[in-house]
Amino acid sequence: MAIILNSIFVVVEFAYGFIAHSTALMADAGHNLSDVLGLGLAWGAAILAQRKPDSRYTYGLRSTSMLAALFNAMLLMLACGAIAWEAVQQLLHPSPVAGATVSVVAAIGIAVNGISAWLFMAGSKDDLNIRAAYLHLAADAATSLGVLLAGLAVIYTGWNWLDPAASIVIVAMIMLGTWALLRDSLRMMLAAVPDNVDAPKVEQFLRGSAGVSGVHDLHIWSMSTTETALTAHLVMPAGYPGDLAIDAIGTQLRERFSIQHSTLQVELGTTEHACALHA
Template identity: 55%
Template structure:
């Protein structure tokens, strides 16, 4: 059987790599939030506020998430080797999955103590809650602003959502502290803590779902397998498309392999480069491998 094989890879276009652009953002976020976790935990203990302690636990998980995301994104920049021919690009996917796991652990620990406090409300210093949480709004909102761009990367998006949610949670704690000052009701603190848990769980579900899908090599969000297949099938001389696979190499890069049945033979390198450019520019697939076949495998002679 006569067949032509061609592998077209794109290394000329710029792909979004989080570490180079967000190294300082990660570092600033880690330093600020580590300091705040310590302050919040200490004053949460002093004031007896479960809401502050819950928020401190959440912020701690976010610090660990930032560390993991930063470490993984740096590892993703390492060049390929004989054993790891893709380098360590997929470490960013593992980091996203690990971050989701950390959040689940935080949810369980906070929920356990929150339910205990709901059953047995404890005295709480509302003024301390409001002041410390107010500082948290500034720190978390400032950190979130560092990650506003780069939403195409699940790690950057996760960092932004975590920090933005933390700012909203801190706002809730401020409101709870003021409500306790005005009413003196103890139940307000654990109820706000429960709301915090629900907010964390909502954000965690999305991150967990996306990171698991990437780990299972699902077609990345925003890329249509049907659209890619239709584009390849519509190319002049293409009779059929089979063995089409699209998967994430990292949280920002996508790869593709496909077999094109072209009875007229190999169309030439220029045509393959055009296909590769179209896949990159219109479908966000930067690493494409195309194999040309003269006949479909089912029709091939032995």
């Protein structure tokens, strides 16, 4: 529904922006187009993430959700750059702006993007991919609000420079929010420990487990925008404690640290081991 609404609005907004000589309106239409592409990426990634693991992709295609979040952040940055460029050109070469037309179309944009953002708001806290789509739509709603205010100001003051000036201010606000999304998605793609997982506490928990005298080769990373994986070697001099004990550790990792997929290797500690990555 959000994709259909925004696709229709992109065409309408760009057409009226061209008619009204509003750079802000046309730039906003371009930003809306990036939303449509971003929503398409998020939707496609959500479908691909459901694919079951196979001999080729042993984790399935869960990581496509992280790719979609990264591409969405990059699309937002590109859209911001395009809006800023057009705004600067309009400031350097101003032209009359039809403030009334701009205001009406921008008001419609607030409604369309506001409704679309609301549809994604519930899942935006726990899923970076959904958060990316939500930020796209929320940013567009904010952009439309700025365009609306600029249009009204142009009507009452006749200051055409307010149209591109509003675009520049909005771009700065959007980029502040997008930077965090870009940073988080890049960290996920580089297999960093997720922000919601405290690695030292995880290691402390493993070391404190019954029979464990040491922990090494501990790795924690994101499998997707909602799932975390862990691998670790547990030194247990008394030997393998049985499936129930290992299952209990896995359950604690899932419930206490939101680590859904853990792989634990038990060692007696009779030989020297060290992580090859630290060699």
